[in-house]
Amino acid sequence: MRPLARTLAPALLGVLIVAGPARAWHIQGTVYCDDGDNVIDAGDTPLDGVVVKAVSQVVSPGTTYTDTTGDAVPVSPAVPGFYRIDLPHAPDTYTVMIQSGLPAGASVILPAGGSYNVSLTNEVQSRTKNFLVGPCASPTTSSTSSTTSTSNTSSTSTTATSSTSSTSSTSSSSTSSTTSTSSTSSSSSTSSSSSTTVTSTTSTTRVTTPLELCETTVDHLKCYRTRRDTAFTPNGVSLVDQFETSNMTVLRPYRLCNPVQKNDEPIVDPTEHQMCYQIHDTVTGPRFSRREVRIENQFGIQTLVVTRPDTLCVPAEKNGIVSDLNGDRMKCYRVNQKFGERTFVPINVTLEDQFEIKETTVLKPILLCNPTELDGDPITSPTCHQVCYKITDVEGQPDFVPVPVTVKDEFSDISVSPFRGECRQISLLCVPSLKTELP
Numbered sequence: 001m002r003p004l005a006r007t008l009a010p011a012l013l014g015v016l017i018v019a020g021p022a023r024a025w026h027i028q029g030t031v032y033c034d035d036g037d038n039v040i041d042a043g044d045t046p047l048d049g050v051v052v053k054a055v056s057q058v059v060s061p062g063t064t065y066t067d068t069t070g071d072a073v074p075v076s077p078a079v080p081g082f083y084r085i086d087l088p089h090a091p092d093t094y095t096v097m098i099q100s101g102l103p104a105g106a107s108v109i110l111p112a113g114g115s116y117n118v119s120l121t122n123e124v125q126s127r128t129k130n131f132l133v134g135p136c137a138s139p140t141t142s143s144t145s146s147t148t149s150t151s152n153t154s155s156t157s158t159t160a161t162s163s164t165s166s167t168s169s170t171s172s173s174s175t176s177s178t179t180s181t182s183s184t185s186s187s188s189s190t191s192s193s194s195s196t197t198v199t200s201t202t203s204t205t206r207v208t209t210p211l212e213l214c215e216t217t218v219d220h221l222k223c224y225r226t227r228r229d230t231a232f233t234p235n236g237v238s239l240v241d242q243f244e245t246s247n248m249t250v251l252r253p254y255r256l257c258n259p260v261q262k263n264d265e266p267i268v269d270p271t272e273h274q275m276c277y278q279i280h281d282t283v284t285g286p287r288f289s290r291r292e293v294r295i296e297n298q299f300g301i302q303t304l305v306v307t308r309p310d311t312l313c314v315p316a317e318k319n320g321i322v323s324d325l326n327g328d329r330m331k332c333y334r335v336n337q338k339f340g341e342r343t344f345v346p347i348n349v350t351l352e353d354q355f356e357i358k359e360t361t362v363l364k365p366i367l368l369c370n371p372t373e374l375d376g377d378p379i380t381s382p383t384c385h386q387v388c389y390k391i392t393d394v395e396g397q398p399d400f401v402p403v404p405v406t407v408k409d410e411f412s413d414i415s416v417s418p419f420r421g422e423c424r425q426i427s428l429l430c431v432p433s434l435k436t437e438l439p
Contacts, residue, residue, distance in 0.1 A: 025125045027054050027096055027118055028084040028266060030216050031069045034134030038109055042213055042383050046070070046081020047133065050101035054085045054094040054118070066099060075266045079216055084266060093119045096129055106133045124321055128269045211296060214384035214432040218327070219268045221257035221430040222353045223276065223388065224418030227402075228253060232412055236282055239312065241331045241372040242382070242437070243291070246309070247282040254278045254311055256318070256407060256418050257430065258353040262298075270354070271323035275316040275409045276332070279309060292338065293368065295387050297433035302344055304335040304387075306368055313369065316409035318354075328379050330369035330386055337364065348394060351429065355403055355418070359394035362429055366390050369430065388430040400427075 031050045035043035048070025056063040067085045072078040074086055087094070097115035098108055108114040110132035118127050235250040257274040259267045288308050295302055311332045315325040337344060344364050351360045367388035371379045402417045 025087045025089050025120055026084055027087065027094065027120075027127050027129060028082070028268075029128050029130040030079075030081045031083065031098070031131045031133060032081060033103075033106075033136035034109055034132050036134075038132070038134075040110065040130055040132050042210055042381065044132065044213075045136070046079075046213070046216060047103075047136070048081060050081075050083070050131075050133075051099040052083045052085065052096065052131070053099040054087065054096045057093040057095060057117075059088070059090055059092040065094075068101070075264075079266060080212060082216060082266065087120065089125075091119075091121045093117065098131060098133070102133055103136050106136055108133050124271060126270050210383050211432070211434050214381070214434065215265075215298070217268060217381065218384045218386070218432040219259040219272070220262045220265070220432065221274055221386070221388075221428075222260040222351055222355075223255040223257040223274075223428040223430060224355070224400075225427070226253050226256050226416040226418055229404075229415040229417065232414060235411060237312070238375050239331055239372050241370040242435075243306070243331075243333070243370060244288065248279040248309070248312065249282045250312060250411060251278040251280055253407075253412075253414060253416060255313075255428070256316075256405070256416055257313065257428075258318075258355060260351050260353040260429070262349050262351055262429070262431075264350070264352075269323065269326075271317070271321050272325055272327055273316045273318045273323075273407070274313040274327070274330070275407050275411075276311040276313040277411065279312045279331075281309075288333075292438040293335075294436045294438055295365075295368065295385070295433050296436075297387055297431045299344070299347065299362070299389075299431065302365065303338040303341050303438070304365060304368060305338055306333045306335050308334050310334045310367060312372070312374075314374075314409050314411065316407050318407055319405055320408075326380070328371035328381055328384070329374050329377075331372040332367045332369040332386075332388065335365055335368045335387075349429075351391075356400060358397050360391050360397075360429070361394055363390045363392060367428065367430070368433075368435065370435070383434065385433045385435045386430040387433040388428040391427060391429045 031047045031052065032040055032044035033047045035041070037043070046069070050069045051066055052069065053064050053066045065085050065087055067073070067083040069081050069083045070078055075082065075084050095115050096118050108131060116129045118129060120127065232252055237248055237250055239246050239248055253275060255276040257276065259270055259272065261267055291306050293304050293306060295304055309331065313330040313332060315323070315327045315329070317323045317325070347362050349360055349362060351358050365387050369386040369388065371382055371384065373379055404415065404417055406413065406415050
């Protein structure tokens with residue numbers, strides 16, 4: 001968990017209210033095959049077919065609940081390597097471990113000891129726990145040949161057999177195999193016979209793409225404009241991201257972002273939010289140089305023009321619910337669609353977060369967020385970005401009712417009131433994305 005080193009206003013004002021529908025109590029996460037460095041990172045591959053179990057320790061000791069990674073139960077569509085164990089709606093402590101399904105010779109690398117001790121409470125009804133295992137089998141190629149000579153009568157025969165099979169699916173892996181066998185035997189008047197058999201087998205496993213990995217480690221976010229109920233003192237910070245190194249002033253809280261389910265896709269960590277602050281250059285200097293980027297996410301591939309810095313978003317806790325706060329800080333830039341390539345077509349999606357469930361129209365991209373270093377604190381996932389889209393309610397949806405909340409992050413403890421206003425005071429949908437800077 002990141003230290004809350006910049007706490008400036010310790011008083012928590014306002015009533016702690018969490019609105020929205022009740023959620024199933026559960027423990028979820030992803031099982032990864034290690035790439036050899038013993039840490040969970042972009043090089044690891046989600047592993048399907050692993051049974052993860054949670055064992056009750058308090059309410060009903062020994063009672064076991066399980067789920068298998070990569071299947072469509074209880075989360076559909078299936079997510080590579082992902083498990084979700086739904087649990088009784090009651091506080092309890094569980095031991096979470098892998099029950100079966102590991103590749104031959106593999107064992108649990110993380111967590112150390114092979115299991116987690118997880119407590120669920122009325123305030124924290126879900127947890128995310130990932131596993132790293134290894135070593136995992138690599139693609140194999142085998143070849144066998146044999147030759148036999150015997151005395152026999154005069155005869156000649158030739159037999160050749162070949163078979164090819166392939167299997168593919170829309171899940172996290174696909175497998176293809178080719179097997180060929182040939183056999184030849186012959187004998188002449190000298191009573192000689194020879195037989196040769198050659199067998200070869202090749203199998204391959206598709207590696208999860210970087211975008212798929214980002215989608216299983218970074219949440220979609222629904223962001224709300226905020227109204228301050230407490231004072232905030234501006235802060236000076238040093239930021240380093242993939243566009244620039246800059247000294248910025250953090251001016252004021254601007255948006256609160258909740259993790260959100262888009263079209264029933266799972267949430268990675270419901271306890272971690274993002275608090276976004278308006279920022280400004282501390283020292284007058286050269287203006288930000290515009291640049292073009294190609295971004296890729298669930299909405300497709302788009303070319304965007306990055307125009308200027310906009311906000312700094314940091315991991316945050318909401319309403320006193322403790323979070324590990326493992327996500328990266330994000331420096332967000334305003335973007336436009338490239339002139340002549342404004343190809344984004346508005347799309348309707350269903351969004352469910354801790355405030356509301358809405359049928360929503362995604363209109364256009366307006367922000368690109370880069371993971372950023374803050375005062376030398378490093379980035380953990382440099383390939384995973386966010387693209388934030390302007391959204392509006394589908395006609396006929398109820399208006400959003402402001403919700404008083406308390407937010408705690410490394411800058412401050414503040415009371416804010418998220419709201420939907422007019423014009424630019426509209427909420428955003430931020431989507432895990434990949435980014436390539438164009439020449």
